Amino acid sequence: MSDPITVSLFHRMNFRDEENLLDRTVQGVISTPMDRPEGPLKVSGTATYADEDHPPGTVYGWLVRATITKGWVVGLNSRALRRMPGVLAVIRDERMIRNPAQGGDAKSPYQGPAEVFYKGQPIALVVAETFEQARDAATAAQAEYLDRSHKAVIVPAEAEYETPRGEQSSQGDLDRAMQEAAFSVDVEYTTPSMSHASMEPHAAVAWWQDGRLTVRGSYQMLNTNAQELADALGVSPKKVRILSQYVGGGFGSKLGISHEAVGAAIAAQKLGRPVAVALHRRQVFETTHRRSESRQRVRLACDAEGRMTAVGHEVWVSNLPGESFSEPVTQSTPFTWAGENRLIGHHIGRLNLNGAGSMRAPGEAIGVPVTEAAMDELAEAAGIDPVEFRLRNIPEVDPSSGKPFSNNRLAECIRRGAEKFGWADRPKQPGSRREGEWLIGMGMSAIIRVNMMGPSTARVTLNPDGTALVETDMTDIGTGSYSILTQIAAEMLGLPPEKVTTMLGDSDLPPSIGSGGSRGAASSGTSVMLAAKALRKKIAERMDCDPDDLTLKDGTAIAGNRQRSLSDLLAGDTLEGTGTIKPGLAEMHHRQASWGAEFCEVAVSSVTGEVHVRRLSGVFAAGRILNAKTARSQCLGGMIFGIGQALHEKVETDARDGNFVNRDLAEYHVPANLDVPHIDIELLMDDRDAYANPMRAKGIGELATCGTAAAIVSAIANATGHRFRHFPVTLDKVLEKLG
Amino acid sequence: MDVTLTVNGAQHDLRLDDPRVSLLDALRQHLDLNGTKKGCDHGQCGACTVIVNGRRINSCLSLAVMHDGDEITTIEGIGTPDDLAPMQRAFIRHDGFQCGYCTPGQIVSATAMLEELRQGWPSQLSDDLKNPELTDEEIRERMSGNICRCSCYPNIVDAIRETAEGAA
Amino acid sequence: MRPFDYTRAHAPADAVGAEARIIAGGTNLLDLMKLQVETPDRLIDINHVGLDRVERDGDGLRIGALVRNSDLAADPAVREGWPLLSKAILAGASAQIRNRATTGGNLMQRTRCYYFYDIDAPCNKREPGSGCGAIGGNNRQHAILGASDHCIATYPGDMAVAMSALDAVIEVEGPAGKREIRAADFHRLPGDTPQRDNELQSGEMILSVRLPAPLGGRQIYRKVRDRRSYAFALVSVAAVVVMEAGRMATARLAFGGVAHKPWRVPAAESLLTGQPPSPELFDRAADAVLAGARGQGHNDFKIPLLRRTLGAVLAEATQESK
Structure with a gap:
């Protein structure tokens, strides 16, 4: 076979897209609710996840937990452990890490297992011939400590807070605006530490061959993950390959490499054998990142007509000492609602708890529910319907920066959502509707998530037989990457999707931004689009036409009245296109966000305080929808995340020693099937954002969760007449108010 | 310890050196049937559900040795990619x-x-x-x-x- | 999980008196063994000893110790005559767990206390003398009744709460022979020996549970918890009320999630018996149930929650017609 003919296309997103190519292609695959191409593998249990398909001779590692909260490990009963059946190694290596890498770090997290910063921190790895032996031996580990737990800071109220200068902002005079306003609210909300709780526990299987490490793990951002792991191990990134073809959920918890990857790699190196380290569910909870708890003060004010004059949002979050990540709670506050007097405050405290990191929609996921719940309070204070109140306060331009919006469909989402939900039927008087013992209420929230993009490269190969291969190190963590990348290539090349194969999840493939921050689809999708566009140019050359005059459909190239099959046109050649997208000025001069509105009906037991979500619906605008089915599923998932956030989920920390006491799925309550009603979702299929990227698509994976909890707590307020400002709203809190 | 499991209609004679092996780990590690997943290993998530003698159970909360002679259906027995149920x-x-x-x-x-x-x-x-x-x-x-x-x-x-x- | 010897029993006699931990469904024991909360040297598997039938016993029923929770809940005779028992079982765990868990094993279920489950935390139940982590710690799920300075754990199950209300009797056999224990007396209060969950003696094994003749009336099991399914009770109320001429001819109550055992208060039942229903009377019954109740901080809400839930359950149970 001859070498492929290569072509590449690079695009920096400096200006608005003028071409709108995906509205001019004719294959008709893009945006359709196509079934996931990997579906047959997933439903039959044949998709391979991290801790599977072990190489021959694989042995098992189990991490040892610190039983103090702060201090140093000065000894371990390693000799006794080594004498236990099957034990091959007890590893305490300076390269082991304290906490997982943050998304995009591209370098090792803090290293050294000797210093303990939180209870449960991994301090050693025990490796044995079998899983059962490793688990037993690791449980028998006994460390000697220089115990400084009494100096640990566990409770946010006792933390010292830093106030990073770059994260504060102010305009106008908030205090004065609050004093002079016709109506105002000055409220404090809290949100607890939460856990991602992806169904697949973090796991890594590591083996070295000819000086090169391969890790099959469960990670979201392979390009930077390989760099993180290489940096931790002290080897060149070229010596590390990470495979994550299927990732059993991430939600941000697998953005960076974690203890299991470093531990497995070191052990495999020392033993010369493949080593599998899968975190036990309790270890997932206590050693991987949490979402930071937050305290949020919100000040909002409006005039007598309900026009907002002030927006203040100050937040206090936490992380381990030295960690740069700080939950960007106020991220969408500067631009969502009008008001000339504004203040943003951000404070980060240092706690001896497991590290805080990104969890589905870091920032807005906990910021929007609070500001939106406060909006509901202000609307009530002003005596204006919450829908109407919001419609009066959507700004023309970003009120903080004066930048125009790339587009803003918020009003339409709110109007459409209100109509579909039957908002007009909302009880006007809180606490006025009752069915037996159940109090019924309705609430709503605006939904906002900033839109982002990251550098991404993909390769699309057009084979002589007219089939295509898409390759990038992008991951599919359930988001639908396999689906949309297949659809984009099929649409651009005029192929039925079954003629396109998409290969993902291998760090040896062209680097993408990975899955995180709702950037994946827009970024990697655009790289695939550009690669295919490069191929279109080559095909146009062979058709002897201008690329603008080329039509590709069902494997046939058409120009004017001429048409030829692609395989004919290729004449045995292989065409290989590479596309690269990088963010540019477009995101600097236009405010970009995805938009939505959600509506909720709850029933609250006047006997027990139990809250049931009876109806939930949402309308969303996120630019071009690439796959109507997977996009809808992302919204479902986000909204149900919001149910958990509003009603169930909380990391219970023992205030005495920082122990994460409910570190299992029996006691950390994520929603179960019965907690979730029918959910109605509408996507604005006509939405396009020309400033986002050439596909005119925006992020949708995190959008839907950014406000759900506000719709729910506002519905609870409507049902009961009481405000609940401390998440989650468990029945004990409701009971206290019911009287 | 010899254990005979009939999995998806096929008989498997397993020699287990360790009675601690859960039914889930026997399927995944000893029979290479990775379709059954380990989500929590404590009966709190259901990812490991298999059908034993006609009943769905959590395979993580059972020892393989307790299932000598049992008939087990896993996801691989429900349908394959080419022949889905x-x-x-x-x-x-x-x-x-x-x-x-x-x-x-x-x-x-x-x-x-x-x-x-x-x-x-x-x-x-x-x-x-x-x-x-x-x-x-x-x-x-x-x-x-x-x-x-x-x-x-x-x-x-x-x-x-x-x-x-x-x-x- | 520590290594252990495994043997399979073929008849109850193989297990009675054996110096081994009995394993049946294993849904709780293996859970705890994986965390080394339980570290038996020997396991004896009783899944093949029979005792897996629900049989008529005069006007009552005899339930074998190995009858699975699912089978018991779906048993036509139980559904007809003792619906409280079906409802309580179905309120617990998940279908998968109920398919495996057994009648005897469910009675032996251990507490869900966070500190009991954590071998690095103090727990007098797991390691006598080590202290109680829950007192002064995170105790949202813990006992408000019958707790001691040594332990504030709760019995977490549902089935036994119904059995207690139904006056079931547990038949056990040990080296010294067979004996019977009232379900209401089977579980203990922690006192200064919280390591002992129940009255079963070393070497004894549960053979069966006997239910006396059906009570009829309204039978309600209301379980209040943090999510609608697949969660343990914060408070549960089991009630059987037989109405005659506008008065409560029979009233049986038992409570789950509030004590180290299913909580039954004969004084509260006597208060109700023979009386016409009224909210005031239900409140007095709640006073009787809650006599001596004490919160630990995070679980203080269980006191009003029990009162309110009891009131609602009794109101429903005494409604003239549905």
């Missing part, structure tokens, strides 16, 4: 999964659940404990032992209802 096809059509990790457990569980319902087993929602019907609420309750963090629950319910109606 109606429930599997319905899960694809309704997007009853995202990451796919809880999915084998959901499908095995749903398959057994419909049989339980056919036999008239009540649930906590069946007020009179008699003649339970296949309402969405009944499906939700009966599937609540299978946690899905991607939260495809409404799609899962749709897939199961459609499969049940198709089979009726």
